[in-house]
Amino acid sequence: MPADQGVGTSFYYQDPDQNIVELNILDYGNEWTATEYMRSSPASAARPSPVDPDKLVRARRAGASPWELHERALAGEFAPSQPHDPRTHF
Secondary structure, three states: EEEOOOOOEEEEEEEEOOEEEEEEEOOOOHHHHHHHHHHHHHHHOOOOOOOEEEEHHHHHHHHHHHHHHHHHHOOOOOOOOOOOOOOOOO
16 A cells, blocks of 8 residues: 655555554654655645556666656556455555
8 A cells, every 4th residue: 555645755554463563664764854845845735646566666676766766656556457446454
């Protein structure tokens, strides 16, 4: 259930013991710029953009910078092929 949430990108996985593990990456270099983004950007009020981790990895390996990945994720470029259904798996 990974998503770019504007200020950060989060990946959620279920471990073998059924615990939910979250990996979270801040999309900004520091807390000040992240806070400014949240206060001033209309995009910060937008819904999270679901992403396909494999698409992100391919784009990064092709040379996209972390910031480019963030912008492209918010634009919907890395959307999963199928919508996530939390009833079938986490």
